[in-house]
Amino acid sequence: MLYKAYEIQRSLMNASSAWASMMVDILNDPQMPFAAFGPMQTMASALNVFAHATAPRGKPAFAIRTVHVDGHTHAVHETTVVHRPFGDLKLFTHDGLPADAPRLMIVAPMSGHFATLLRGTVERMLERAHVYITDWADAKYVPLAEGHFDLDDYIDYLIGFLEHIGPGAHVMAVCQPSVPAFAATAVMGAKKHPCRPLTLTMMGGPIDTRESPTEVNDHAIAKPFVWFKHNMITTVPENYPGAGRQVYPGFVQLTSFMSMNLGSHMMSHYKLFQHMVQGDGENADSTKKFYDEYRSVCDLPAEFYLQTVDVVFQQHALPQGEFVHRGQAVDLGEITDTAILCIEGEKDDISGIGQTRAALKVTPGVPDEMKQYYLAAEVGHYGIFNGSRWRGRIAPVVEAWMARFNTRDDAAQGSGSSGQGKPRGGGKLSAVN
Numbered sequence: 137m138l139y140k141a142y143e144i145q146r147s148l149m150n151a152s153s154a155w156a157s158m159m160v161d162i163l164n165d166p167q168m169p170f171a172a173f174g175p176m177q178t179m180a181s182a183l184n185v186f187a188h189a190t191a192p193r194g195k196p197a198f199a200i201r202t203v204h205v206d207g208h209t210h211a212v213h214e215t216t217v218v219h220r221p222f223g224d225l226k227l228f229t230h231d232g233l234p235a236d237a238p239r240l241m242i243v244a245p246m247s248g249h250f251a252t253l254l255r256g257t258v259e260r261m262l263e264r265a266h267v268y269i270t271d272w273a274d275a276k277y278v279p280l281a282e283g284h285f286d287l288d289d290y291i292d293y294l295i296g297f298l299e300h301i302g303p304g305a306h307v308m309a310v311c312q313p314s315v316p317a318f319a320a321t322a323v324m325g326a327k328k329h330p331c332r333p334l335t336l337t338m339m340g341g342p343i344d345t346r347e348s349p350t351e352v353n354d355h356a357i358a359k360p361f362v363w364f365k366h367n368m369i370t371t372v373p374e375n376y377p378g379a380g381r382q383v384y385p386g387f388v389q390l391t392s393f394m395s396m397n398l399g400s401h402m403m404s405h406y407k408l409f410q411h412m413v414q415g416d417g418e419n420a421d422s423t424k425k426f427y428d429e430y431r432s433v434c435d436l437p438a439e440f441y442l443q444t445v446d447v448v449f450q451q452h453a454l455p456q457g458e459f460v461h462r463g464q465a466v467d468l469g470e471i472t473d474t475a476i477l478c479i480e481g482e483k484d485d486i487s488g489i490g491q492t493r494a495a496l497k498v499t500p501g502v503p504d505e506m507k508q509y510y511l512a513a514e515v516g517h518y519g520i521f522n523g524s525r526w527r528g529r530i531a532p533v534v535e536a537w538m539a540r541f542n543t544r545d546d547a548a549q550g551s552g553s554s555g556q557g558k559p560r561g562g563g564k565l566s567a568v569n
Contacts, residue, residue: 139370139385195274196252196432203230205263212262216271218300221282222289222437223272225297226251228262238538239305241268241297241333243313246290246440248389248433250274254310256522260531261308265538268301270294270313274434275383276376286439287316287447291461294320298331306538307333310521311487314341315448318495319459319466325501326470335541337477337534340487340520342448343495344455348488356449364445369438384441386433455498472501475541477508479530481515508537 200212210230218225223246240261244251251271261267270293275285294317298305309317317336324332345353370385372378407419453459459466476499478492489511496507510533512520519525 139373194432195250195434198226198228198252198255198258200228200255200259200262203232203259203262205232208232217268218297220293220296221273221278222275222285223270223293225300226269226271228258228267228269230262233264233266238265238542239268239301240265240538241301241305241307242270243294243307243309243317244270244272245310245312246272246436247312248384248386248436250432250434252432254521256526257308257310260527261534264535265306268297268305270297272434274386275381275437276372276378276435278378278381278437280378280380284439285437287443288462290316290440291320291323295324295329295331298324298333301331303330304543305331305333306335306337308337308339308534309341311340311517312342312444314338314343314492314495315444315454318343318468319454319461321474322466322468322470323461325472325474326467333474334544335475335477335538336471337479337537338492338495339479339530340481340484340517341492341495342487343492343498344452345449345487345491346452346455347490347494350485350488352486353449353488356445361442361446361450365442369442372435378435382438383435384438386435389433389436455494457498468498469501471499473506473544474502475506475508475537476502477510477534477537479510479512479520479533481512481517481520483515484517484520486517506541 198214200214202209203212204210210232212228212230215227216224217227225241242254242257242261244254251269254269258267258269278285290313294307294313298307298320307317307321318338318341321333321336323329342353345356368384368388369382372381372383447453447459451458454466454468457465457468476495478495480487480489480492482489493509496509499507510530512525512530515525515530520530
């Protein structure tokens with residue numbers, strides 16, 4: 137019933153958005169009498185904000201056309217190199233990259249938003265690396281015949297993607313996938329898999345949510361597991377290819393995130409209205425662009441969502457050494473020659489300070505000189521991987537880390553030719569004591 141009720145509401149809102157957009161066009165038509173009159177423009181701006189807020193949204197495109205490197209502009213090539221039912225592997229590259237440029241796989245979250253939320257992450261790292269990214273599918277479009285998808289499958293997908301890329305790749309996990317990426321690295325390390333990553337960078341990830349718990353963490357443990365199963369899971373309706381599949385709907389996730397900072401979102405839309413009234417198109421477009429991405433949501437397979445709530449947020453299985461993959465215990469001690477960089481934001485309200493850094497405490501097989509921690513000053517969760525602070529302060533730290541361990545020989549020696557790298561602007565970069 138939840139999904140059907142949402143579909144009815146969505147249809148009504150889509151119609152309202154279309155009506156509002158039509159009225160905006162009429163009120164802004166220069167041939168209309170009083171079109172330039174103040175109250176008409178105020179009304180048009182208000183309707184424009186409403187139309188944008190209620191407009192239907194699908195999966196956004198990455199649309200990275202060019203990249204600027206050292207004063208030169210290069211055309212970007214985007215290809216899908218692996219296609220699987222629950223997620224593809226995309227590759228971004230450009231002709232200005234040298235033959236020996238590092239290969240980086242960015243693991244995007246499967247948490248209700250599309251991988252395009254990391255567009256800025258891809259764009260910045262693409263300057264000096266071949267960038268792969270996991271492009272997870274919207275579960276409501278995956279037919280039931282394709283089977284289920286849980287945390288075990290997620291880890292298998294990551295291993296398969298790394299096998300496609302080949303030996304010598306780097307991995308960056310943004311937020312939620314830090315846990316499966318960490319586990320996949322351990323599974324591959326135990327087998328001395330030739331495609332195990334050279335470096336693993338985890339950014340704002342919930343490795344141990346007992347550290348500095350946030351409102352998100354509190355919500356995950358405030359109710360028993362069965363509550364999530366009965367209240368957060370619904371069935372995809374008949375009008376989608378994935379009809380009958382059990383999912384955690386993206387619109388529920390979006391509602392939760394919006395309600396966490398409702399005042400901020402309301403103020404953002406009020407400022408959007410003001411920008412439109414004042415004719416400030418640049419700031420208005422910037423706000424619209426953000427919400428176009430933020431409101432584009434997808435459904436998660438129920439198995440993956442429930443297992444993540446249970447294993448990651450309620451049991452804390454990974455940091456306690458109790459995480460299991462395909463019936464086998466995952467031993468983080470098997471990670472011995474993958475260099476680990478943990479990045480956190482000082483003002484992160486999703487993953488608190490210390491939750492990602494916990495990864496450095498539970499990897500006894502990794503030498504201290506192959507571990508690094510960076511705390512980004514004045515940075516919230518979104519700012520860890522997008523925006524000016526990401527581009528100017530955080531990305532250079534990641535690039536320096538990758539350059540330091542760009543071969544397996546560098547990892548074995550625990551050092552490289554490029555040094556440790558220094559944060560620019562603000563932030564704290566430290567080794568593990």
